Amino acid sequence: MYQEMGTWIYFKDIKEGQGFWLFALTFFSSRKIIFFGKIESEKIIEG
Numbered sequence: 001m002y003q004e005m006g007t008w009i010y011f012k013d014i015k016e017g018q019g020f021w022l023f024a025l026t027f028f029s030s031r032k033i034i035f036f037g038k039i040e041s042e043k044i045i046e047g
Helices: none
Strands: 006-012 019-027 032-040 043-046
Touching: none
Parallel strands: none
Antiparallel strands: 006 019, 019 032, 032 043
């Protein structure tokens, strides 16, 4: 897992009332988010 290098973010949809987790992978050298995907069914969906 990339938890040491990234950040877990929880978003809650106000309309549907359901939330989902997003994982943002960041590199300290560039200090930019190079990956931002939705975690769903133990699979990472790029988007």
